[in-house]
Amino acid sequence: SAVISQKPSRDICQRGTSLTIQCQVDSQVTMMFWYRQQPGQSLTLIATANQGSEATYESGFVIDKFPISRPNLTFSTLTVSNMSPEDSSIYLCSYRDRSTSIQHFGDGTRLSIL
């Protein structure tokens, strides 16, 4: 499977600011996903990022709050905008291996908002 890496691995941010999380895969993949995971909780899908088209957002998540870029088949970014303490969470990037249907994950970005 391809190696997937995220950065930053963690950050502490001030309320009202924005943070962009980067996700890099070491080979080309079609589908990439962004998840949120509260500590001790399950995965919540934010959006699916396909190269060459706009991201598809899940119910409860909007582009203005979580803009996503997918400039090529190996890279994606998620921005958490105008952050509030409720946005404190772990944000995970994932890609889907087309031949096996398996999703693989990065180690996540641990975000705390003061």
Place this chain on the structure above:
Amino acid sequence: QKEVEQDPGPLSVPEGAIVSLNCTYSNSAFQYFMWYRQYSRKGPELLMYTYSSGNKEDGRFTAQVDKSSKYISLFIRDSQPSDSATYLCAMTQDTNAGKSTFGDGTTLTVKP
């Protein structure tokens, strides 16, 4: 009702015990079934992967799928403290489908 329901746990067992982790699902179109293991402060990593019904064994781990009952299980034999983690089941329809559908996870603690 969720598409995938996972036994919630948490589960605490002594070292050497046999562990059974279970999920049920409602969508009969699911064909690919996965188990992920997630250690604290890490992303989920794929542990087992099964296509359609049947059993698959990998060392101390056995994944079992019963499509007629819409039920999947992960068995861990001779459990070790290093098995302490959260286990997530996941499933998807086919190679052209989008995202996988995940269970909520079961946290396992194996006590020495």
